[in-house]
Amino acid sequence: MHKNIRIAITGPESTGKTTLTEYLAAHFSGVAIPEFARIYLENLGRAYNYDDILHIAQQQILSEDRAAIESEIVFCDTELLVTKIWCDDKFGRCHSWITEELEERNYDLVLLCNTDMPWEPDPQREDPDRREYLMDLYRKQIVNYYDNVIEICGDGEDRLNLACSVVSEFLKSNS
Numbered sequence: 001m002h003k004n005i006r007i008a009i010t011g012p013e014s015t016g017k018t019t020l021t022e023y024l025a026a027h028f029s030g031v032a033i034p035e036f037a038r039i040y041l042e043n044l045g046r047a048y049n050y051d052d053i054l055h056i057a058q059q060q061i062l063s064e065d066r067a068a069i070e071s072e073i074v075f076c077d078t079e080l081l082v083t084k085i086w087c088d089d090k091f092g093r094c095h096s097w098i099t100e101e102l103e104e105r106n107y108d109l110v111l112l113c114n115t116d117m118p119w120e121p122d123p124q125r126e127d128p129d130r131r132e133y134l135m136d137l138y139r140k141q142i143v144n145y146y147d148n149v150i151e152i153c154g155d156g157e158d159r160l161n162l163a164c165s166v167v168s169e170f171l172k173s174n175s
Contacts, residue, residue, distance in 0.1 A: 004068045005030075005174070006106075007167065008079040010142070011113030012134040014120050016159060020113065020152070021077035023160050024167055030073035036060040037078070050087070054095040057083040061101065080105060081145060085137050102145055109170050110146045111163055112138060114153040 007024070009017045018035060025032035036059045041048060057080055067074050080102040087094040115131040142149050150166050152159060 004071060005073045005108045005171070006064070006068060006076060007074070007109045007111065007170075008076045008107040008146075009111045009113065010079050010081055011138055012115055012131055014117075014128070014131070015113035015115055016117055017113055018077050020111065020160065020163050021075045024163060025073075025075045027164055028073055028075075028167060028171070030075050031067045031071040033060075033064050033067050033074060033076045035077045036063060037083075050091045050093075050095075053083055053087045053091075054097060057095070057098045057101070061105070076107070079107065079110070081138065081142060085134065085141065089134070089137075105145075107146065108148065108174070109167065110142070110149045111166065112142060112149050112151045113159075114151055116153050117155040117159065 007030075009021045009024075011017060018038075021032045021034075024030065037056045040052070040056050040059070044052070060076075060078065060083070061080070064074065064076050080098055084094050084098050084102055087098065115135045119128045119131065139151075152163050152166070154162055
């Protein structure tokens with residue numbers, strides 16, 4: 001088995017995480033791990049509950065770990081801080097499995113997507129008026145779990161180019 005690189009793309013909703021994940025995976029010939037919550041919620045057929053978030057978190061990690069077995073570079077569309085903040089915000093508490101796993105999980109690089117791009121409506125998105133509040137939560141909490149965070153700003157190609165440059169520099173310095 002070879003050493004792989006895991007890069008997490010995180011941040012509040014509608015900050016371009018999916019687009020960025022797919023772009024970076026294609027650009028660097030890596031694997032993109034989709035956001036399991038999106039797939040799960042599209043097929044749920046009811047309002048989600050507290051326990052659904054635990055299931056989502058566990059499946060997200062399982063998908064990521066499976067991909068990392070065979071791939072040299074894995075780009076993860078979200079990570080456990082997303083589920084922690086979501087759970088805390090919606091239910092006022094978080095599953096201990098999520099917080100314990102978050103304490104243990106490591107990424108080689110974490111890209112925190114800023115809210116400086118336009119909100120895009122989507123049936124699964126809930127908080128267009130709370131983006132800055134949520135961004136503040138990410139900035140405050142992310143330092144408790146990761147020390148290798150780069151904030152990604154800009155819109156459109158500027159955002160993609162910045163992220164690409166950050167990942168390129170990271171890969172060069174770690175080769």
